[in-house]
Amino acid sequence: MGGEPGGNLRELRGLHDEGVFGFKGFLLHSGVDEFPHLEPDDLADVLREIRAFDALMIVHAEDPQVIDHAPPAYGASYRDFLRSRPRGAENLAIAQIVELARRTGCRVHILHLSSSDALPMIRSARHDGVRITVETCPHYLVFTAEEIAEGATEFKCCPPIREAANREALWQGLADGTIDCVVSDHSPCTPELKRLDTGDFGLAWGGIASLQLGLPAVWTEARRRGHTPADVVRWMAERPAEVAGLSRRGRIAPGFQADFCVFAPDEVFVVDKDRLHHRNPVTPYHGRRFADVVRGSWLRGVRIGIDGPSRGRLLNRGET
Structure with a gap:
């Protein structure tokens, strides 16, 4: 995956030709100074550029002006943190992305959707022929804002975990196909960066550690709602492979x-x-009961294990 922090339009075609799957951009500060965000005009230029070679643009969709005018996040109150990242920030950013994708014809992918308010807009855009795909994450499908305790910064992520009614609407979006896939968005955050000692949501690093737990988390919640293992496979394997262009996987x-x-x-x-086998043992799933114990995993037909030799390899677009 290539990055698009602005100012590197001339490099995108070369990166694409070398096999990158797509380009990621943020519409607000990424949290890392060396990866600046894209202004709307910059995003439009990028989409026009990569449309010429049919590349994919993936976007962290939150509008900075909405967040700048929201109450600031500080202290141990999750309710205050939630007010600092309102649904409107996602909704407006997604509306801007939809319009730019409509105008340019470029393929776009919305990262880690948490606001269910955006689902009707996404359905309408697809009906109009806009080439847009959308993902959500296990933590948005499992947790609710109402259950997050004061100072529980292990739950902090951006966009945030929202209310129970919002969670159920996301499940409906999965069921009807508006949301294409479920991905981990795993964050290997250290305990120090999570500010577990102070519980300050304003200072804590955002991100959820869930890579090892995604399958049991989603399956446990999915079967409660009448879904099948085939549904989970579609959301977590088949559709992600299709979006990424992995033609022989999923x-x-x-x-x-x-x-x-x-x-x-x-x-x-x-x-x-x-x-857990996560490098940093920080996760909001601690103490959670899940169904689904993995008995074994196979990669390219060979059984693999945590303690065995690494069999992974870097993949390029079009490579399987």
Whole structure:
């Protein structure tokens, strides 16, 4: 994946030709000074440029002006933090992206959708032929703002975890196909950056550690709502592979790579952060009960394990 922090339009075609899957940009401060955000005019220029070679633009969609005019986040109150990142910031940013994608014909992908308010707009855009795909994350499908305690900064992410009614609307968006896929958006944040000692949401780093827990988290909640393992496979394997352009991954079928796991869908376990394989044992899932214990994983037909040799490799666009 390539980055588009502005000012590198002339480099994008070369990166694409070398095999990057797409280009990521932020519409507000990324939290990292060396990756500045894109102004609307800059984003329009990028979309026009990469449309010429049919590349994909993926966007962190929050409007900076809405957030600048919201109450600032500080202290231990999650309610105050939620007010500092209102749904309107996502909704307005997504509206801008939809209009620019409509105007340029470029493919766009909305990262980590948390505001269900944007779903009707996305459905309407697709009906009009706008080439837009959307993802959400396990934490938006599992947690609710109402359950987050004072100072529980392990729950901080941007956009934030919202209310229970919003969560259910996201599930409906998955069920009807408005939301294409569920991805981890894993954040390997250290305990120090999470400010667990002070519980200050204004100072804590955002991001959820969930890479190891995504499948059981989504499956546990999905089956409560009447979904099947095939639905979860579509959301977490098939559609992500299609969006990324991995033409031989994401399905168990002749001609596809034999990447799969075997799991016990009814076996229950309790998450213990100290037993996770994450480098930094910080996760809001600690103490949560999930169904689905993974028995084994296979990569390209070879069984792999945590303690075995690494079998991963860097993939380029079009490579399987």
